[in-house]
Amino acid sequence: SGGSGGGSGGAGAHRLAFVQGVAGDAFYITMDCAAQSAAKAAGATLTTQGGQKFDPTMQTPVLQSVVSSRPEAILIAPTDVSAMQKPIEQATQQGIKVVLVDTTLRDPSVAASAIASDNEGGGKAAFDAIKQLAPNGGKVLVVSVQPGVSTTDARAKGFQDAVKADPRYTDLGVQYSMNEPQKAAQIVTAALQKDPDIVGVFATNLFSAEGSATGVRQAGKQDQVKIVGFDAGPDQVKALRDGTVQALVAQQPGKIGEEGIKQALAALNNQPVTAKIQTGFTIVTRDNVDKPEGQSALYKSSC
């Protein structure tokens, strides 16, 4: 920690680290790209790590190892609001500045700044998309990843709350794909068997959307069932263009990453920081995907 004090004399040469929620996800890659270029512009170096799954039991050892390599500041997307609390506190006790990106902690005050998108709002936005696509109302289903993931749970909750507020729509509840497309396909196939008149499926992440689309296609109900996915990675966009998914709720990972670096550097340079920053959403459909407004919302697969 002494080293970081010495290094903070100049604006440049800061050593930063970014711990993703999960490695190899377009959302975090986009965030990483933006963060990398922001860091470069400020003359800082940024190393990136991430667990294999969005899982605190995997992220904790990664964070601990990153802390051991002694960066001056860490950008992290905590995978659990309370499980990551102490490990992150341990990092700050080592004199490392922390910025929370995308997700947050039970007590975010340990961090210099917290930048996040509002997932419940995202769920609500997804319902808005369904209302556009199936304006006559009907039954809607949520296919989520697995219980207990704060982001997807919040999306599902935001969606369900919005459905309940609108009497024309019936909420069929949440089914969990366990992040397996096969399982999502099975679920949607069976659900269509039970309720042949489903009009919309909100799939809270990529695999759920993919499997749901497969299930709908198996049932030959592509025209009847509208699928709204979350995030706008290349996969989701291709699905959108192919027509297997009819709308996407895009977050703003680039903005989060850029802000994250900005806040971290400000903290290191003893400049004022913003404690809490909320970012918004864009709904991407086939109509706007090729327009600038849609294009700028899409995620990247590499920098």
Next chain:
Amino acid sequence: MKLLEARGLVREYGHVRALAGADFDVDAGEVVALIGDNGAGKSTVVKLLSGSESPDGGEIFFEGNRVRFGSPTDARELGIETVFQDLALAPHLDPVRNMYLGREIMRPGLLGRLGFMDNAAMRDGSRKAFDDLGATVLDLAGPIGSMSGGQRQGVAVARAAAWASKVIFLDEPTAALGVVQTRNVLDLIRRVRDNGIGVVFISHSMPHVLEVSDRVHVMRRGSRVASYRAADTTMEELVGAMTGALDGSNGAEK
């Protein structure tokens, strides 16, 4: 009243009838030989009377009372010990552990009650038992699965002999043993018999059978077909009864 008696034992494996109503009996202080061709059902009799498998039919009497063996433990509690033809050893364990498996000597006092064993006592006991047999077990700490055939059989025999108090079954106990060890086992059989224990000796060696046993039961195709006093019979007669050359089991004593 016989010490251990069985009547009409039946045991089927799928469509194979291993025992088709076999009778058997042994008295205290006698050596009964059980002979018969391969597959005649000798080992099956042993498995049923040692509680290691259950009969599909027939009755078993111990000291005149009808008994049912739910497990080998039931038979062992009556003082019945067995050397199985397949030896029933735990190959990864050493000879000492095998010798005392299920009969461990525990440390005295609290340590013993906590499950700690008296390894020194068990080692000494085993050493003595093996030496008595002349068994050539060299390495008391190696896994028994790596020992020679005769060494393994020696351990199995020593184990059964150590614990038998009423009946001991010896299913081909000398098959893999050397000349000296075989002699020692035959002596052991006589010694055990003289202590009033009933000995059941299974062997394909007619000279050994005639040398050591008091009575001989002959089995063929899952039944006892004849029974002789050893003193009154000859090798030829026994072989005849086993193979069925001498049919009608005319030589049977009862």
Next chain:
Amino acid sequence: MKLLEARGLVREYGHVRALAGADFDVDAGEVVALIGDNGAGKSTVVKLLSGSESPDGGEIFFEGNRVRFGSPTDARELGIETVFQDLALAPHLDPVRNMYLGREIMRPGLLGRLGFMDNAAMRDGSRKAFDDLGATVLDLAGPIGSMSGGQRQGVAVARAAAWASKVIFLDEPTAALGVVQTRNVLDLIRRVRDNGIGVVFISHSMPHVLEVSDRVHVMRRGSRVASYRAADTTMEELVGAMTGALDGSNGAEK
């Protein structure tokens, strides 16, 4: 020039010295008995000379040429077949599959080349081989692991006898066999010898050894300590040599 000869074989297992420079030889058309106390190293000699394990020292010659067996297949290709003491059977397979394992009869033509076997031919071949031995294998389709000890041994002997063309090792082949089957195996040994095959016969039964063999090698503690012409020796002499009572191996022929 001997058919198969070994000089100074050494084999160690951890700290146990199973063979400490053992010599061995067998000629075409003779029966050599290999005897010794339990743990003397007989089976280890068999394992080394059948290619199933590699020696730590010593040399092996086949028809005068130095050979090294990397695997049992190398030995089999020279016409050496073995009945191992542990039988080396696959317990889940039936007797026919075990009899022909590694030597399957394939269907003629394309089907055979695709890997289809001629099950009928193998069944008939096994039936005949078992009958020749008088082996009491009843159920040709049951797993061999469920058969009686003697039935299993019968299959192992029949298998080795069927394929041997130069040398056959029989490691206690009659240990579990009935009286009749034992006689048949002894006859088989003579028959095989008369066909010019070298037979190595391991047994703890001195009468059988003296009856069937031409020469007797005696092993003690991992070495060959004596070698006799069977015609010129007696049981007492053999037992003496095995146990070391008769030390100095004075009776050795060479």
Next chain:
Amino acid sequence: MKARWARLARLQALQIVLILLFIVIVFSVLAPQAFLSGFNMRGIVVNTSILAVLGVGMTFVIVTGGIDLSVGSVLVLSGVLAAKSMAAAGGQGWGVALLGAVVACLTGLACGLVNGVLVARAKVPPLIVTLGTLGAALGIAQIITGGLDLRDAPEVLVDTIGFGNLVGQVPNLSVIALLVVALGIVLLHHTRFGLYTFAIGSNPEAGRRVGVKVDRHLIKVYALAGLLAGFAGILNLSFFQSTTIAGQSNTNLNVIAGVVIGGTSLFGGVGSVFGTVVGLFIPSTLQNGFVILGVQPFWQQVVVGAVLIAAVYVDQARRAAAQRGTSTRTSLLTQLGLRKESS
């Protein structure tokens, strides 16, 4: 003898078929229209098809007494390389589809060979080898793709293999899987290759001593499992139009469970391909049925778990009764120091 042998095998497999039938009947009674519809049946069959292809290879591996945890990753890597090469070749026709299939199969084969060599020659326990290749294959797939799924499945693949029907409601995907299963049954139960597989699982040392080239055969068995995983990779790509990189983490366990439910012993020497297929259908039928019945998702896991144990229990009990090994189910093969037959 052949008839008997076959009859026995059939008898064993039959037990578990009865249980599957029982499950089907229960759901049919509880939700006749929904469950028994051709559409639903087709759905169950299609969703089990890819697992069945993997199950064939896994059965061979487990019969030798081994295990293969890497199938899911190998499937992913094969799909990734196939997608990459098809994208490089371009086009939507059969030519490029064939290229993809060949690349996928070769990739799988290569991974299987690596597994086999490490198991057979380096003598590393199969669990460790395939755990290692599980990580390595997935890692390579992620490095190649940056972790993002590829979707370059030519249309013919998706339309014909993925979603086409041979006739009526008979999906091509399942017909292909059925062919693989049929070949697997013949190979395991009727050829020398299968015989050696059983022999190695029963007693590798005995096999070695009678001249079976145990090492080489093990390599072949793992290579076969890899090849089938590669083939499953192209099927998976056709069906999901995606390489499903992160979506196969439970595939290995699901397939292994199917194999064991089907009566194959993890200790080797005993097993059947047909049993495996039935074993794979049991969990997927349960899953489907409970969704149709509207069982809550959390409860589904509980119920599937309980029914799974119950099904295998009934199967074991019936099988034991059929053998009349009354005292111990395993007595049959434990006689000479052998291990527990089952599990």
Next chain:
Amino acid sequence: MKARWARLARLQALQIVLILLFIVIVFSVLAPQAFLSGFNMRGIVVNTSILAVLGVGMTFVIVTGGIDLSVGSVLVLSGVLAAKSMAAAGGQGWGVALLGAVVACLTGLACGLVNGVLVARAKVPPLIVTLGTLGAALGIAQIITGGLDLRDAPEVLVDTIGFGNLVGQVPNLSVIALLVVALGIVLLHHTRFGLYTFAIGSNPEAGRRVGVKVDRHLIKVYALAGLLAGFAGILNLSFFQSTTIAGQSNTNLNVIAGVVIGGTSLFGGVGSVFGTVVGLFIPSTLQNGFVILGVQPFWQQVVVGAVLIAAVYVDQARRAAAQRGTSTRTSLLTQLGLRKESS
């Protein structure tokens, strides 16, 4: 003899310790300050502690020739019930913490008993039983919580057990785990209970015939594994302040891998608790070192997989050489129709 026995056990375990040491040395050279720092060492040890507690129970189960896939779920369910009961009791003191620990242990014990009874009495293969209870326990945990992690760990638990130090950089969590490991070593290698565990894994029928109550002992072994999983549940809750419902899906495989790396055979009869602990440290040290070295996440999987196989290969080769079983590593125990010694 005792000295020899112990020496042999030590010799076996030593091999793998050397490999761990080698890995540590390599990282120390490559990144001396970061890797060798007290903070980092403490991190590695802490992150392996909970797995070690599970590994002790798993070693017993695997030595009997069984397997337990349910440990992760049982850990979660125990944590959930503990959190629920602590929340109901209220407060942040030792009393409520003790209540939680008792509830967690009892929950684990109950799950273990269910596993044991189904394996030992109903004779269902352990893989299926524990796959079933894996789903069932997780499902029940989710039903109770609605799928949302509970966070009701009293402060004393978190501050003392989860993150407290005994002295300096010696974490309480690891001290507790070390105690469990020490007890496990004594129990497995020095008591009759352990002897029976080995005997059952070596030849269950032999055990039965000499009067070992095999069924009852198996139940005890699975119960022990369950109890330890329950205890790990309360440790996990203290450490993560969360029931990590969704986070334990790979725990079972990680623990099993540690056990096998440590030299325990999946076929039973052979194994050591000490080896398991070392076996668990190898992957976690590799993971840690590669993060410190800044290896890309995807590459880490590839490298960890490769190094894992290499480590176990070297271990096997050294062990074989130590036994001087030159021709076949497994010859030693395959003599009488026994199975492959190592998995």
